[in-house]
Amino acid sequence: MKALRGFSSFRQGTNFRAWMYKILRNTFLTSQAGLKASASLSLDSDEDNVVEPVAAENPESTLLARAERETIQKALEDLPVKFREIILLCDAEEMSYQEIGETLAIPIGTVMSRLSRARKAMRELLTAKLQEASR
Numbered sequence: 001m002k003a004l005r006g007f008s009s010f011r012q013g014t015n016f017r018a019w020m021y022k023i024l025r026n027t028f029l030t031s032q033a034g035l036k037a038s039a040s041l042s043l044d045s046d047e048d049n050v051v052e053p054v055a056a057e058n059p060e061s062t063l064l065a066r067a068e069r070e071t072i073q074k075a076l077e078d079l080p081v082k083f084r085e086i087i088l089l090c091d092a093e094e095m096s097y098q099e100i101g102e103t104l105a106i107p108i109g110t111v112m113s114r115l116s117r118a119r120k121a122m123r124e125l126l127t128a129k130l131q132e133a134s135r
Contacts, residue, residue, distance in 0.1 A: 018095075018103040025085070025103070071133075075125040083118035090115055 010019050076084055089095045089103065097111045104111070 018099050021103045071129050086114050087118050
């Protein structure tokens with residue numbers, strides 16, 4: 001509804017997806033004002049069930065794959081919002097650095113450095129989770 005009401009602010013020739021995402025992001029941040037932003041995004045939505053190859057599938061591999069997805073999702077949820085959103089925009093939404101910069105209103109250099117720090121934090125969280133699991 002906000003996008004329809006504010007459609008007059010959309011500039012022809014600019015990135016529509018980035019404009020729409022910015023509206024969604026600002027709405028989310030406004031709804032989280034004063035709260036610790038701990039909302040999670042499910043990487044496994046009911047509508048987008050990805051069918052994995054059946055060839056090597058057995059109960060053990062299915063269980064391991066599920067545990068791996070859950071570990072990654074939990075680590076993603078543990079990231080600060082600014083790191084989580086940049087990883088999701090780059091890796092899940094497959095946006096270019098330029099599109100991410102436009103969407104978040106930050107320079108491309110900031111996109112690259114924030115993405116690097118986010119991926120490093122993600123690696124550290126996953127390493128810690130793996131070490132916990134092996135104990």
